[in-house]
Amino acid sequence: MRTMSNDLKRDDGKRLDKQNYETKAGYNKFDLLSLLQKCTRRSPHNEEDREVMMWASWELCRSSYYSEYWARIDKIAIEDALLGIEESHLLLVLERLRELATEQFDPSEGFGLACAMRASSLLYEATASHELLVFTGERVVAIAYLEAETEWTVIADEDDTDGDAYEMVYGELLEHRGYEYIDREDAMQRVVTKLYGIPPELIEAHPEKLESLNDR
Numbered sequence: 001m002r003t004m005s006n007d008l009k010r011d012d013g014k015r016l017d018k019q020n021y022e023t024k025a026g027y028n029k030f031d032l033l034s035l036l037q038k039c040t041r042r043s044p045h046n047e048e049d050r051e052v053m054m055w056a057s058w059e060l061c062r063s064s065y066y067s068e069y070w071a072r073i074d075k076i077a078i079e080d081a082l083l084g085i086e087e088s089h090l091l092l093v094l095e096r097l098r099e100l101a102t103e104q105f106d107p108s109e110g111f112g113l114a115c116a117m118r119a120s121s122l123l124y125e126a127t128a129s130h131e132l133l134v135f136t137g138e139r140v141v142a143i144a145y146l147e148a149e150t151e152w153t154v155i156a157d158e159d160d161t162d163g164d165a166y167e168m169v170y171g172e173l174l175e176h177r178g179y180e181y182i183d184r185e186d187a188m189q190r191v192v193t194k195l196y197g198i199p200p201e202l203i204e205a206h207p208e209k210l211e212s213l214n215d216r
Contacts, residue, residue: 023063032056053120066107081126140165
């Protein structure tokens with residue numbers, strides 16, 4: 001991974017103030033990262049959101065804040081995108097774009113910037129979840145913005161004394177979305193059945209085979 005150059009300059013020719021997290025155009029990098037997240041959360045989107053998100057990704061990465069940008073893209077995809085079945089491919093596409101930008105191309109120029117801007121465009125197109133997970137230290141709470149009630153509503157609230165609150169709340173959140181919560185083993189079994197046509201009964205008869213896949 002490349003590191004930020006010590007002699008990086010702003011567009012006006014002045015030295016970039018890295019202590020204040022400046023970008024080449026003089027913006028604060030945290031403001032632009034926050035802007036990306038806020039645009040993703042807003043739904044339905046308007047075309048200006050796409051332009052703003054693509055500009056923010058271009059400005060951050062050309063200013064050599066590409067590590068922070070791609071880390072925030074992962075965070076936004078998990079926290080702010082609904083990621084329904086029809087959009088489940090998004091995480092893989094974003095990861096591939098990140099690999100291209102940071103491993104094959106220069107992440108602060110040319111195709112590296114194009115990959116970053118494409119990632120922002122895809123998040124613009126994604127359905128916003130309108131949900132938040134809140135960790136208080138003792139409790140885990142899921143809240144969602146329900147259009148029918150036009151307000152934030154508590155979906156799940158669990159005590160975390162036994163350390164299992166996150167899984168419980170996540171399961172309730174999936175049910176709120178209309179999805180069935182399944183554990184990793186069940187998920188792997190369904191994938192194997194769908195991809196290879198192997199009956200579930202046969203998989204259950206040879207659990208060691210599924211376990212070997214589960215460890216990968």
